[in-house]
Amino acid sequence: MGEIIKVAMPKGRIYKKASALFREAGIQIPTDVDESRKLVIPLPEIGMEFILAKPVDVPTYVEYGVADIGIVGKDVLMEENRDVYELLDLGIARCRMSVIALPDWKPGIQQRVATKYPNVASQYFREHGQQVEVIKLNGSIELAPLIGLADRIVDMVETGQTLRENGLVELESIFEITSRLVANRVSYRMKNAEIQAVSDALEKVITAKNDAR
Ligand SMILES: Nc1ncnc2c1ncn2[C@@H]1O[C@H](COP(=O)(O)OP(=O)(O)OP(=O)(O)O)[C@@H](O)[C@H]1O
Numbered sequence: 206m207g208e209i210i211k212v213a214m215p216k217g218r219i220y221k222k223a224s225a226l227f228r229e230a231g232i233q234i235p236t237d238v239d240e241s242r243k244l245v246i247p248l249p250e251i252g253m254e255f256i257l258a259k260p261v262d263v264p265t266y267v268e269y270g271v272a273d274i275g276i277v278g279k280d281v282l283m284e285e286n287r288d289v290y291e292l293l294d295l296g297i298a299r300c301r302m303s304v305i306a307l308p309d310w311k312p313g314i315q316q317r318v319a320t321k322y323p324n325v326a327s328q329y330f331r332e333h334g335q336q337v338e339v340i341k342l343n344g345s346i347e348l349a350p351l352i353g354l355a356d357r358i359v360d361m362v363e364t365g366q367t368l369r370e371n372g373l374v375e376l377e378s379i380f381e382i383t384s385r386l387v388a389n390r391v392s393y394r395m396k397n398a399e400i401q402a403v404s405d406a407l408e409k410v411i412t413a414k415n416d417a418r
C-alpha cells in the first residue's frame with residue numbers, strides 16, 4: 206500500500222466536473238460531498254483524503270503542503286501566484302478571463318475597473334499602459350458598470366449569458382481558463398509514485414477525450 210495523498214478539492218462547480226473526471230479515470234471519488242458539512246473526508250479505499258476548500262484557497266493549502274495535490278482554476282493560479290507545481294490541464298470548467306463594459310464605453314483618464322481578480326487586472330492594465338483604479342469585489346461583478354461603480358470589469362465569461370442578460374459587451378479576452386491539477390513541490394518528490402499515478406490516469410482520460418474531438 207502506498208502513502209495516502211491529501212487532495213484539496215474545491216467545493217462548488219469544479220467539484221462536480223472533477224469528480225466525473227476522476228471516476229472516468231477509475232478513481233471512485235464521492236459525488237455527494239455537497240450534501241454534507243464534513244470538510245475532511247478520509248477515503249482509505251482509494252488511498253486519498255479529501256480536504257474540501259473554497260476554490261480560491263486551494264493553492265494556499267497546496268503551497269503549505271497541508272494538501273499534497275489540488276484542483277484549481279487557472280484564474281485562481283494567475284491571481285494567487287502561489288508556489289505550486291502545475292501537473293496537468295484537466296480541460297474542465299472551461300471559460301475565459303475578459304475585459305467587459307457597457308456598449309457605449311469609451312477610453313478615458315483614470316478609469317475604474319471592478320474585479321474579483323485585482324492582481325490579474327492590475328497587471329493587464331499596467332502592461333497595456335492604462336492607468337486605472339482597481340476595485341475589488343467578491344461576486345456579481347457585472348453589477349459594477351450597470352450601476353456606475355466602474356467603467357469596465359475584468360471577469361470570467363463562459364456562455365456569455367450573464368453579459369447578454371445585462372447588456373454588456375466583451376472588449377477583449379485576456380486568457381483561457383481551465384482547471385488544473387497542482388502539486389506541492391516537496392510532496393511531488395516524496396509521494397511521487399502515488400501522485401504520478403493519479404496524474405497519469407487522469408491524463409489518459411483527457412487525451413482520449415481530446416482525440417475523440
Ligand atoms: N461561468 C463559469 N464557467 C466555467 N467555469 C467557471 C465559471 N465561473 C467560474 N469558473 C471556474 O470555477 C472556479 C470556481 O468557481 P465557483 O463559482 O465554483 O467558486 P467561487 O465563486 O470562487 O466560490 P464561492 O461560490 O464559494 O464563493 C473558478 O475559479 C473558475 O476556474
Ligand SMILES: O=P(O)(O)OC[C@H]1O[C@H](OP(=O)(O)OP(=O)(O)O)[C@H](O)[C@@H]1O
Pocket residue numbers: 343344345346347360361362363364365366367368
Ligand atoms: O458567461 P456565463 O456562462 O454567464 O458565466 C459567467 C459568469 O459566471 C461566473 O459567475 P458565478 O456564477 O461564479 O457568480 P459570481 O461570481 O457572481 O458569484 C462569472 O463571474 C460570470 O459572472
